[in-house]
Amino acid sequence: MKLLAVHLALTAAYAGFQWTVRALVYPQFALVPPAVFPAYERRHQRRITRVVGPLFAGQGVTTSWLLVARPEGTPLLPVLLGAACLAVVLGATALGAVPLHRRLGTAWDDAAYRRLLRVDTVRAVAATIGTAAALAALLG
Template sequence: MPGTPETLLLGATALHAGFQVTVTVLVYPRLAETSAPDWRRVHGRHSRRITPLVAVVYVAVLAACAAALADAGPADVAAVAASAVALGTTATLAAPLHGRLTERDDRLVARLLRADRVRAVASVLALVAAVAAVLA
């Protein structure tokens, strides 16, 4: 049913999962290959370009999650919880790591890649739960 909280949640989690998997599979591996001499320039460009997109995706997810919680079933709650893990991982791990990566640091890059995989798995799980919510 178009316009229901469940369909909004489905759309937002699909957008988020698509974005996050793209970052995990394409964007971050390329970033991780960046040499130390090029790091500041490449990382800075990445941060400037991706920040507005992250804002749009996360606002959509937050709004859809809020709407879905108004009359939530178990699948809605699961989708919201998985989305919270993904967004929380960004807020507590990925964003602070980006802030610390003014110079290339292999240890911090490895931590960023691990945090990013958590976000990818959580966003896909949120999508699966949102599909279940629509089908319920």
């Protein structure tokens, strides 16, 4: 039960973080003057990693643990759905958000920014579904 509660807390924290980034942080990118944006973006990357890194690591640990040693009575489907959602988030981050942030770290690029918003929406939605799956696993 503790594992499921910790897993739910981590997934909910990440989903809240991701929606905050999508709704508040990224829209502000467009307000930064292009001449200073690359430096702003590089500072953003360093700072955001300190927040998201532990959330990714924690979810990775609890998801792996649930897949390997699912507590008795915990339904399998929400565990698998949560793992799939985490895979979508990590894949969208590695293959979409990180390269786009690197590009924006060299110069403002409106097309890259618009793609980043789309990738981030995918991450936020997947994180939300992952949180619902974690709740379903806990309530079993």
